[in-house]
Structure formats: structure tokens, C-alpha cells
Amino acid sequence: MQAAIESLPYLVDGLIMTLVISFLVVSISLVIGVVMGTGLVFGPTWLYWPIRLYSDFIRGIPILVLIFTVYYGLPALGLNLDNFWAAIAALTAFKVGHVIEVFRGAVQSIHHSQTEAAKAIGLTFWQRLAFVILPQAVRRFLPPWINAVADAVKGSALVSLIGVADLMLDIQKVIGRTYEPMPLYILGAIIYFVINYSLSATSRRLETRYSYVRE
Amino acid sequence: MDYHFNFSYIWRHFDRLWDGLILSLELALISILIGMAIGLVLSLLYTDGGRPIRSLVLAYVELVRNVPLLLLVYLVFYGIPSIGGFEYSATASFVITLSAYAAAHLVEVFRAGLDAVPKGLLDAGKAIGLSPWQRLIHVRLPTMFRVVLPSLSNTYISLFKDTSVASVIAVPELTYGAQWINFNTFRIIEVYAVVAPMYLVTGYAILFALQRLERRFVVRR
């Protein structure tokens, strides 16, 4: 355990890197995913199919394969991303698929009757979306989305495999010096656990808090 | 773009990808079976057990679910032998990891399934004089499995994708096969252009097959 405590300072940079990657992935994918999700649920057929295909395609491939493809594969096509941006691109592309599905689920969980009631008082499509559908959908979007955020943090550990100096890579580096793997892995597990557990606990809390709104 | 695609190297070594794919499917299958056994026991302990047992089960579930799979793979393969003074093969260690990982996710699934068994059904079982064990075998489990079937299919597919992480400890599954060809031929984009569809097609083929099976199962009841 001594070794683990002494190694803590060496993990700070990696932890920050993990948080930065997670933050970028989560925020970029949120914007793109919500826009694409809106297209999926409300858009015309020509918009629906490409988005549907994208989401099913990207969620059907292991993230690791995606990361390797973007980092090692794309340079062959003339697109050179350094390992940091390759990691961001691959993880974001993947997370967008999740956000699309979470958004779709949230919006479609709002019963059709809400649209009818909103139509009956004369609201137009965008007004219905802004004042009736989305305010309710947000409550159903948040809990699964926060879980998706926790997923992103966990998934980010894979970027160590293309040499991004995140928490996982720092742990490996320290082990490379101390030859004492177990304390470091346990320490790493605890750090990831603290981050992700607080996220999933938030998600659960929101779920209970919002449950009263369900008719 | 002046890159010239050349798939001939891929086809020459395609057996590595094919064998890798089969191994991936096997790893996922063994892991989900072990994971289901553990998950079932844990979920029953959780549902029927007292407070201390519930906390223990919950602690296990939360610990495993909130740590990256990659870290768990390292921990089981490098970490545990380093203090236990024994060794096991990379494949065996990965199966242990993925089973433990699957179990943690399945506890949640089974727990929800057990909660979904209507109380009236259990009362009906009591009313015809079934023992608790008989009620479990003939009422609770069959009802629960019907509820959780779709989640089991999804879990299997996601475990299948997770087997790609086994490549980091050189288990010769599909992603490892891809890396081997990369290192030996440098036809990287071609390899992934073949491997990604292999994951995709296999995953969706299994999903559709399982969904058909589910439907038949549901109709037959």
C-alpha cells in the first residue's frame, strides 16, 4: 500500500488527462448527438435513414477497434491525427451513437397525447418541441445520459493503448518502475470508482427526483 | 489520395481473423454462461437476503461496474498472480475477468426480472402448496427469464464486442488477429475495413437470431 500512496503524485497528470478527454468527448457528443437525434425523431425519411445507419453502425463496433482504426488506419487515407485527437474523435463518434439513442428514447417516451394537447391549444411544431416535449424529455434524458458519461470515463481508459498519457497509462508506467502491479491497479480502480460511482449515484438521484412528474 | 488498397495480404492471413472471430464468440459465450450462474445466485441473495448480504452484493456490483474493463483485465492477469504466486494463461484470466464483469451487469438485469414477477403469481404458488424451492424453480425463474430474455441477448452482444479488449494481453481473438496482420503487413486500413464489418455483421446476425428465438419463445407460452 505504501507504494500506491507514494505513486499518487505521478498519477495526477494522467487523471487530469482522463478528465479532459472525458469532458471533451461528453460535451462534443452531446451537441452532435442531440442535433442528430432531433433529425432522427422528427426529420424526413432522407434524414432518418443515414442517422439510423450511423448509430447502429457505430454502436456495433468495439470502441477499441474504432480507436485503432482512427489512429492507425486514417493516416493511410491522408488524415493524420495525433494520438490525443484520434482518441477524442473515436470516442466521440462512438458516444454520439449513444446520445442519439438516449435522446430518441427520452423524446419518444413523452406520450403522443402531449403533442395532441399542445396542438389543441394552437402551438406550432417548434413551440410544441420547446415548451411541451423537450422540458419533459429532459427529465428522462438526464439519468441515462449521465450513465453514458460514466461509460465515457471508463471507455477513455482504452486511449492508453495508443499512447495517450491518461490515468491508465500513468498507472502502467508506475508499475513499470516498481514491479508491484496489485497496489497500483487497486488504487486505479478506486480512482475510477469514485468518479463513476458519483456519476451513477447522481443519475439515480435524478431519476427518483423526476419520477413524480410521470403522470 | 495516393494510397493503394491491397487486400491480398488480408485474405492470405484471413484464417487468423476467422479463428479470432470464433474465439471471440466462444469467450463471450463461456463468460455469459458463468456470469449468468453467478449473477443469478447473487440476485437471489440480494432479493431474498438480509441487509448485510444485500450490501455485499451491491458492493460487488458497483465496484465492477464502475471500473474500466481494461483495468480489470490488467488487474486479473498481472495483478492477482503477482500476489498469489501462481500463473494462468491469458485466455483463462480473460474468461475470469469477463465472467465477473458479466455477472455484475447481470445481477441488475436479474434483479429487475425478479422484481417483475407478479406477487399474485407467488401467492398462487403458495395456494397450491408449492414449497419455496418449488416456487423458485417453477414460478419465479421461468417468469423472470421471459422478462430478461431481451437483456440477455443485448448483454451477449456487448460481451462479444468487449472481447476485443483481450487483445491487450495477447489472447488471439479477432482484434488481436487484426493487430498481428498489421504488424506483419502494415495494411492497416484494409485490416480494419475487414474487421469492423466482421464485428458488425456477426453482432447483428446474432442479435436478429436471438430476437427471433425470443419471439418464438414468447409466442409459445
Add this chain to the structure above:
Amino acid sequence: MPQPIVEIRNVNKSFGKNIVLRDVSMEIAPGQTVSIIGPSGSGKTTLLRCINLLETYDKGSIKVDGVEVGYRNSGNGSRKPRGEGELAGIRADIGMVFQLFFLFPHLTARQNVMLGLVKVRGKSKSEAGEIAEHWLDRVGLVDKKESLPAELSGGQQQRVGIARAVAMSPKVLLLDEITSALDPELVGEVLLVVKRLAEEGMTMIVVTHEMTFAREVGDRVVFMDGGLILEDGPSDDVLLRPSHERLQGFLSRLNLADILEHGL
């Protein structure tokens, strides 16, 4: 009869092979309250939903205050569905109260009533708030104005639903089985509100299965069956001296107990 506020002419509608409305025609004068009764599947709710185009109709015309609701006739006789914005404007003038209330669950009672006033009528928040409170007071719920729908009983939710619809000062109010989801002891408070509206001259089309309500609130009762209007006349004539065999059957089958209990 004065210029009708609602004119329905030869409306036909089918879902696939299933014909739900056959050449339905009726006119409603301003201030009139018409109850539509009939067995389930008779087309009465569909007809109501066609009036504010929550349901499209295949043939015929529905005019509210002289304006065709769903379609614009282009010169060559073919019709074009109205655009989203136009339709919203027309719907704003047609109030609707739903069987299952359909209040916006994320908004308080007051905000439910205000939403259309602010966003559709373009009223200021303070003015809309005053109108909302006026109507919540009228339905006896001003003390519940800050409650969310989930905190209200079914009868209270339905009264908010009515306030939400009438606050828009609609030209006609459509009521779709508004008491059938309510516990019997809560029906009275809702009917009372509707009766008052009728007395004040609100034009209403009421789909209901409560015969006593149909008779008390409405001057006129329409009986539909199989997508057809089979009887249409003053309440007492239709309900007490039904001439059509189907209506006689319907009344004796479904509501004898009700009639006996409350007396007609």
C-alpha cells in the same frame, strides 16, 4: 337558424377498410350545446377529432366560423392540407378537453392555462397570469394554481383542462368523454363547470356516454352509430321518444339503470 359557427358537410373517413364516418353532416349554431351519443366505435370521437384536425378526414368539409379547418381548396377542386402555422392558428380558436386530461405534467395548473395565452395569443406573462387565475377561479381551483398535475385529483385535473381550453376564448369547445375516466364521486364537479359554461352561451360539442349529462347540458342530442348520424334533434325528443330502433336499443341496453336511478 342564425349563421352556424360549425358546419360539417358530407364528411367521410376510413381507417384502411374500416369506414368510420359516412357522409356526416351537421350544423351548430353559436351558443348551442350539442351532445353526441352512440356506442363505442360509432365514430363520435373521430368526428370530434376531425373538427380540430387531430384526425384528417378523407372527403367533405368542416368549417368553423366560415373557415375550412384542415384544407385549402385550390382552384381545380383538389384540396391541399394546411401548413403547420395556419393549422395552429385555427386550432387556437377551437378548444378541446380530453378524456384523460392530458395536462402538461411539467407545468403547474396556472402555467398549463398560461402556455397558449403567452405563446399563441402573444399575451404578456402578467396578463396571461390574470386570465389564467380568472379561469382557475371559475372552475374553483384558484387555491391550487401552483400545484403540478400529479398533485391534483382526476376531477381537479379535468377542471384545469377545461380552464386551459376556455381561457383561449375559443369559438367552439370540444369535450371528448371528459368524465369517463373519473371516479363517480368526482363527475359532479366537472359537469357543474360545463353546465355553467353552457348557460353562459359557450358553443360546445360534447361526446359523452352519460345520458343525464347529455340531456341536462345540451339543447340538442345527436345519435351516431356505424359512422352515421341516425337521429338529431332536441334532447327530450331524442332521449325520451327515440324513433330509431338502434337508438331505442342503445338507450335500453346501456343506460336503463342510469335513467332509472337519476330519473330523466
